[in-house]
Amino acid sequence: MINRRMLLGIAGAAIMAASVAAPVPARADALEDVMSRGVLRVAVPQDFPPFGSVGTDMAPIGYDIDMAILIAEKLGVEAELVPVTSANRIPYLQTGKVDLVISSLGKNAEREAVIDFTDAYAPFFNGVFAPDDVTVSNAEDLSGKVIGVTRGAIEDLELTKIAPSDAVIKRYEDNNGTISAFLSGQVDVVATGNVVAAAILERNPPKRPEMKFLIKNSPCYIGLNKNEPVLVEKVNAIIAEAKADGSLNAISEKWLGAGLPEEL
Amino acid sequence: MIEFTLWDILRNLLLAARWTIVLSLVSFIGGGVVGAILLFMRIGGSSLLRAFTRYYVELFQGTPLLMQLFLAFFGLGLFGIDVPAWFAAGLALILWTAAFLTEIWRGCVESITRGQWEASASLGMGYVQQMRYVILPQALRVAIPPTVGFSVQVVKGTALTSIIGFVELSKAGTVVTNATFQPFIVYGLVALIYFALCWPLSKSSQILERKLNVAHRNH
Amino acid sequence: MSLIEITEVRKSFGPNEVLKGINIDVAPGEVIAVIGKSGSGKSTLLRCINGLETIDSGSISVAGAQLLPDEAHLKALRLKVGMIFQQFNLFPHLTAGGNVMLSQMVVKKTPKPEAEAVARRMLERVGLAQKFDAYPDELSGGQQQRVAIARALAMQPTALLCDEVTSALDPELVAEVLAVVRELAAEGMTLLMVTHEMKFARDVCSRVVFMHEGRVHEIGPPEDVFAKPGTPELKQFLGMQ
Amino acid sequence: MNYVFSFSWLAEYYPVLLKGILITIELTVVGGLLGVALGTTCAWARALGPAWIKPPVSAYVELIRNTPFLIQLFFIFFGLPSLGVRLTELQAANLAMIVNLGAYSCEIIRAGIQATPRGQFEAGASLAMTPIQTFRYVVLVPALQRIWPALSSQVVIVMLGSAVVSQIAAEDLTFAANFIQSRSFRAFEAYFVSTVIYLVLAIVLRQIMAGVGGMLFARRSVR
Numbered sequence: 001m002i003n004r005r006m007l008l009g010i011a012g013a014a015i016m017a018a019s020v021a022a023p024v025p026a027r028a029d030a031l032e033d034v035m036s037r038g039v040l041r042v043a044v045p046q047d048f049p050p051f052g053s054v055g056t057d058m059a060p061i062g063y064d065i066d067m068a069i070l071i072a073e074k075l076g077v078e079a080e081l082v083p084v085t086s087a088n089r090i091p092y093l094q095t096g097k098v099d100l101v102i103s104s105l106g107k108n109a110e111r112e113a114v115i116d117f118t119d120a121y122a123p124f125f126n127g128v129f130a131p132d133d134v135t136v137s138n139a140e141d142l143s144g145k146v147i148g149v150t151r152g153a154i155e156d157l158e159l160t161k162i163a164p165s166d167a168v169i170k171r172y173e174d175n176n177g178t179i180s181a182f183l184s185g186q187v188d189v190v191a192t193g194n195v196v197a198a199a200i201l202e203r204n205p206p207k208r209p210e211m212k213f214l215i216k217n218s219p220c221y222i223g224l225n226k227n228e229p230v231l232v233e234k235v236n237a238i239i240a241e242a243k244a245d246g247s248l249n250a251i252s253e254k255w256l257g258a259g260l261p262e263e264l
Numbered sequence: 265m266i267e268f269t270l271w272d273i274l275r276n277l278l279l280a281a282r283w284t285i286v287l288s289l290v291s292f293i294g295g296g297v298v299g300a301i302l303l304f305m306r307i308g309g310s311s312l313l314r315a316f317t318r319y320y321v322e323l324f325q326g327t328p329l330l331m332q333l334f335l336a337f338f339g340l341g342l343f344g345i346d347v348p349a350w351f352a353a354g355l356a357l358i359l360w361t362a363a364f365l366t367e368i369w370r371g372c373v374e375s376i377t378r379g380q381w382e383a384s385a386s387l388g389m390g391y392v393q394q395m396r397y398v399i400l401p402q403a404l405r406v407a408i409p410p411t412v413g414f415s416v417q418v419v420k421g422t423a424l425t426s427i428i429g430f431v432e433l434s435k436a437g438t439v440v441t442n443a444t445f446q447p448f449i450v451y452g453l454v455a456l457i458y459f460a461l462c463w464p465l466s467k468s469s470q471i472l473e474r475k476l477n478v479a480h481r482n483h
Numbered sequence: 484m485s486l487i488e489i490t491e492v493r494k495s496f497g498p499n500e501v502l503k504g505i506n507i508d509v510a511p512g513e514v515i516a517v518i519g520k521s522g523s524g525k526s527t528l529l530r531c532i533n534g535l536e537t538i539d540s541g542s543i544s545v546a547g548a549q550l551l552p553d554e555a556h557l558k559a560l561r562l563k564v565g566m567i568f569q570q571f572n573l574f575p576h577l578t579a580g581g582n583v584m585l586s587q588m589v590v591k592k593t594p595k596p597e598a599e600a601v602a603r604r605m606l607e608r609v610g611l612a613q614k615f616d617a618y619p620d621e622l623s624g625g626q627q628q629r630v631a632i633a634r635a636l637a638m639q640p641t642a643l644l645c646d647e648v649t650s651a652l653d654p655e656l657v658a659e660v661l662a663v664v665r666e667l668a669a670e671g672m673t674l675l676m677v678t679h680e681m682k683f684a685r686d687v688c689s690r691v692v693f694m695h696e697g698r699v700h701e702i703g704p705p706e707d708v709f710a711k712p713g714t715p716e717l718k719q720f721l722g723m724q
Numbered sequence: 725m726n727y728v729f730s731f732s733w734l735a736e737y738y739p740v741l742l743k744g745i746l747i748t749i750e751l752t753v754v755g756g757l758l759g760v761a762l763g764t765t766c767a768w769a770r771a772l773g774p775a776w777i778k779p780p781v782s783a784y785v786e787l788i789r790n791t792p793f794l795i796q797l798f799f800i801f802f803g804l805p806s807l808g809v810r811l812t813e814l815q816a817a818n819l820a821m822i823v824n825l826g827a828y829s830c831e832i833i834r835a836g837i838q839a840t841p842r843g844q845f846e847a848g849a850s851l852a853m854t855p856i857q858t859f860r861y862v863v864l865v866p867a868l869q870r871i872w873p874a875l876s877s878q879v880v881i882v883m884l885g886s887a888v889v890s891q892i893a894a895e896d897l898t899f900a901a902n903f904i905q906s907r908s909f910r911a912f913e914a915y916f917v918s919t920v921i922y923l924v925l926a927i928v929l930r931q932i933m934a935g936v937g938g939m940l941f942a943r944r945s946v947r
Binding site: 322323325326327328329330331334335338339342367371416420423434447448451454455458459462463466 | 727786787789790791792793794795798799802803873877880881884887898911912915916918919922923926927930
């Protein structure tokens with residue numbers, strides 16, 4: 001039988017785990033590790049099109065994947081793609097199993113306390129979509145509506161900020177959940193990327209999502225471990241170079257159907 | 265967007281199902297071995313070992329397998345122990361399977377009547393001999409149907425290894441759905457493949473149970 | 484010189500004292516019937532002699548082997564004294580022959596051919612030579628009990644304890660088991676049996692023990708105990724009032 | 725180890741966590757009660773019911789036991805609307821758990837019924853009870869008592885299995901952990917805390933099941 005002693009034991013274990021928090025020592029140079037290894041390990045999504053999806057051979061494809069390959073090329077190393085989910089992408093980074101997370105990460109203060117971000121590498125055109133007969137034209141109109149969104153994605157963070165308090169936000173595990181919820185009528189409104197909405201339209205569904213308004217444009221950032229200034233600097237330089245020489249614009253055209261916006 | 269044909273979908277799911285099968289075999293066989301060791305600790309003489317196994321079972325049966333996998337892979341990584349994903353998956357699945365098998369088997373050992381213990385004791389057998397020659401051979405027969413039945417849970421449990429990067433059947437289903445946005449076809453096929461893997465197991469468990477019951481009708 | 488010495492044995496289950504100081508000495512070759520109401524402690528006494536129950540105080544020894552709670556002493560004791568149970572307790576996963584061979588092989592380390600020869604001899608002795616390969620669930624209750632007797636005899640004990648060996652049997656099967664026991668008695672085996680078969684006790688036993696409320700209430704040769712009961716309890720038990 | 729654990733997010737997110745715990749408890753209680761009721765009915769149908777009822781019940785039990793819970797959940801939540809049945813995520817999660825536990829408990833309870841000695845049925849019949857009366861008053865309670873430990877374990881398994889309902893946006897304990905980690909990136913802390921809570925819930929649930937068993941079967945020891 002389980003008794004108070006066991007419960008105490010559990011509590012004790014929790015406290016112990018909490019108290020092993022040691023101060024962070026300055027890490028060895030991660031860039032040096034990558035160069036000497038000759039391999040850049042990058043966490044990429046595989047269930048978040050168009051940033052990360054799979055081809056018919058199950059190999060990852062998408063904006064984030066091309067970005068990872070681009071960075072590896074500029075570094076002159078091999079790219080090793082590690083498919084991740086929104087639940088485990090940060091643990092992969094924190095336990096040193098990958099060097100970078102290129103997984104359409106949005107930035108907020110809370111997240112910045114845990115990991116570092118580079119400069120923005122991708123725009124994120126996300127909007128609020130709904131069928132013809134739903135009248136929504138701005139955030140206030142969402143009042144009383146049920147809105148589907150993919151949990152932890154940028155649009156989730158942004159929508160949570162701008163939606164009125166009586167809007168009900170349903171957060172699904174992945175884009176498929178959000179889309180299925182929309183198509184099956186579980187939600188009337190979804191907030192998602194324009195490209196995802198376009199993909200739904202391609203299927204010719206009975207409910208056709210129309211762009212109602214654009215959510216504030218918040219770009220994506222590459223995530224890396226704290227205290228790696230050299231790596232941050234190097235990746236930022238590569239991003240700036242890719243912006244300048246048009247290669248990033250090409251990736252954007254390819255996957256998002258539009259070039260990089262001015263402000264990026 | 266890339267077009268998947270039905271064959272592309274099915275082919276990729278079947279390829280991923282290989283992981284499901286490999287992981288199931290590893291966890292079932294490994295879990296069986298660990299479970300057997302735990303069983304002897306659980307029913308053996310030392311009260312310390314008995315308490316240990318009781319808490320072990322409580323811990324692994326009382327927390328989600330998903331979290332066990334997560335902590336085995338990333339938790340160890342956090343402490344600087346870098347284990348490969350297959351090791352963490354194998355470890356967590358084996359320990360989890362063992363916890364359930366130990367309890368199933370303990371029930372089977374306890375279902376052997378006192379008379380069998382007494383009769384073998386009265387013939388001068390020691391504890392190990394009683395176990396080896398009288399109790400276990402009988403308990404084993406009782407244990408076969410529920411053990412085979414539990415293997416279905418193991419097959420389904422492997423789905424959770426996607427948290428540490430395995431693309432097995434369920435995860436492949438999710439990934440393909442997110443590439444095709446055709447959840448009904450994809451998840452329908454996923455369900456069918458699981459059914460094809462699991463149903464023979466549960467059916468044979470039922471058949472074995474009936475057979476053994478018939479064999480024991482006079483008891 | 485006694486074969487079985489039971490001295491001042493006390494045994495409680497929780498607050499309930501079921502044996503309140505038992506003294507019995509059994510000489511070699513004696514056949515003793517233990518009778519009494521259910522709950523009088525007679526089965527517990529038998530189980531104590533075989534070490535299936537521990538005792539709280541007093542001592543029990545069989546042919547020099549003392550009842551002590553460690554495995555080595557228990558084994559030595561159990562090699563001297565066999566036990567037959569009301570519920571037979573055959574091993575259902577072994578044939579009749581396998582039942583009789585098993586303990587010879589694992590306890591006495593008898594080689595298999597020799598154990599098999601002994602098993603065949605013992606099964607023949609109880610009239611079941613042809614059932615060597617039958618499984619327990621293919622045998623009648625009476626046959627199962629006879630296999631159980633053969634199994635105990637194969638260990639060559641100096642004494643046998645019989646705990647209501649016919650109580651679980653259909654009436655028509657009682658006789659075949661009693662016939663085997665009667666034969667054992669005739670061959671000089673020391674027997675201590677708890678039984679409800681009064682006629683059998685009168686015919687075969689050298690002494691009868693009447694137990695009442697955890698004590699030996701009366702003891703004596705059957706002709707005395709049955710014909711001239713000295714206490715009202717025994718009279719009532721025998722239905723003589 | 726150069727990771728700094730921080731539980732400061734607890735201050736901000738404890739309402740999410742608390743809500744998650746409550747929903748997990750609600751799902752377990754509703755799913756447990758109705759699931760066992762469904763399982764009992766199906767067990768009766770499979771063991772003692774009329775011949776026509778057995779094939780559909782068997783099909784249901786086999787289908788559920790041999791496919792993953794997540795897939796069942798998806799079909800209920802995303803699939804039923806196309807048949808005109810629209811459930812909220814909580815209703816869908818509840819229904820999925822009832823259907824799932826119903827199938828498992830059916831098999832467990834059936835084993836208990838089949839272990840009932842024939843004489844019990846005959847005694848009931850000889851007292852002029854109908855088969856259903858015999859089942860309800862004579863067979864059921866001892867059968868439940870026989871399989872109570874197995875049933876308790878299954879309820880705990882279903883409680884832990886409810887973690888996947890977060891995938892259809894039901895805001896249970898796992899949803900809370902995922903939500904917190906998606907905002908704060910404190911995955912280890914969020915999962916560790918939720919694991920400990922699950923363990924405590926499992927232990928408490930086991931105790932409750934033991935208590936309920938004690939009440940149901942008080943002074944009715946069958947051996």
